[in-house]
Amino acid sequence: MDLKSDKVIQLKQRVQNHLSQPSVQNKLRSIIPNLKCSEGNNGKMLNPADVMKQLKENGTIDSLLKDVKNGEGDALSLNQLNPCVLTDARVDMTTQQLILKIQGGRAFLDHLRQPPGQPAQSYFQLHILFQNQRFNTQRVPCTCDPAITGEFHFKFSKSTQALTNVADLLTISDKINIVLIRTNNLGENFLVASHMYDWRPVLSKGEMTASIDLIGTGGVPVGLLEIQLQLFPNLSMNPSNEAVTKQTECETESQRMKEKKFIAYANSWWSEYLQINDTFKDRIVKIFAQDENSKNRFVSSFVKRLKANRLLSSAREAARFVSLIPVGKSETIGHAMTSERWTSMHSFLCCNKGVYS
Secondary structure, X not given: OOOOHHHHHHHHHHHHHHHOOHHHHHXXXXXXXXXXXXXXXXXXXXXXXXXXXXXXXXXXXXXXXXXXXXXXXXXXXXXXOOOOOOOOOOOEOOOOEEEEEEEEEEOOHHHOOOOOOXXXXXXXXXXXXXXXEEEEOOOEEOOOOOOOEEEEEEEOOOOOOOOOOHHHHHOOOOOEEEEEEEEEOOOOEEEEEEEEEOOHHHHHXXXXXXXXXXXXXXXOEEEEEEEXXXXXXXXXXXXXXXXXXXXXXXXXXXHHHHHHHHHHHHHHHHHHHHHHOHHHHHOOOOOEEEOOOOOEEEHHHHOOOOOOOOOOOOHHHHHHHXXXXXXXXXXXXXXXXXXXXXXXXXXXXXXXXXXXO
């Protein structure tokens, strides 16, 4: 049977929309652990042919076709699709994933007096970074309880091998960076809050819910964010809470000692620098700067080398490229003098502008 290309595209879109619905995702997630691997795959990898055969036998394919035929797949529009739907043809049961679900915000008191019947003057959007993977939610109106939702799947990129060992997962110190951006009716972006969340407590539970207290750039609480974390597939053996706590405490102490040694080295370098010439004390030399979380960091940690390949052929072109980046001040409460704050690379990309030039 020959179908026109536009009909085929429309049919594919309906199927994709249906697969993107949360109810269908939960159903497929409950079916996958029960699928059996063929003997030729050594029990590690599911063959696509075996997956299709088993899905047909348990009636999943027939149910999908019935739902799409009834038009249930049109419930989601193109801009509402989940950006993190797994589309791999081969389902690797040995690849550990971290699933983050955003379940809404609460107590954003700055928007308590927003009239419910009037159009929103600004919008919230979450940007999430874990290791080398970035996602963002849809924009929602700024209200006291913003309906920020989304589901994101992160794959651990520590190595190409499967991370089934609990000890390997415990040593992954990368945190989830959650950045909240507010966009006004003129399209200008403002950094509201940035939070580093340690995901490893989910290792001892397999699945957990938490409320994140978002702190604004000025140190003032902004609101609460409800999240749910889940490991997929489930670990064969979960570590204890004491093991997770001990690991994080050891890493914190090690980082504290490194910072202490660096501060001592910076003080020694500054003393030797001033001894070279008395006029050097009047030079503007910035060694440390505060980030958006009011944490003192070495200035070089804010700079990341970007590979431009052949896009920029000279230093002059690179300087021209940097000069085109917009610069704007961050929002503050009142007009009091505030300390200079720099933004991290992720917050800079989310705002599409710098703070200081």
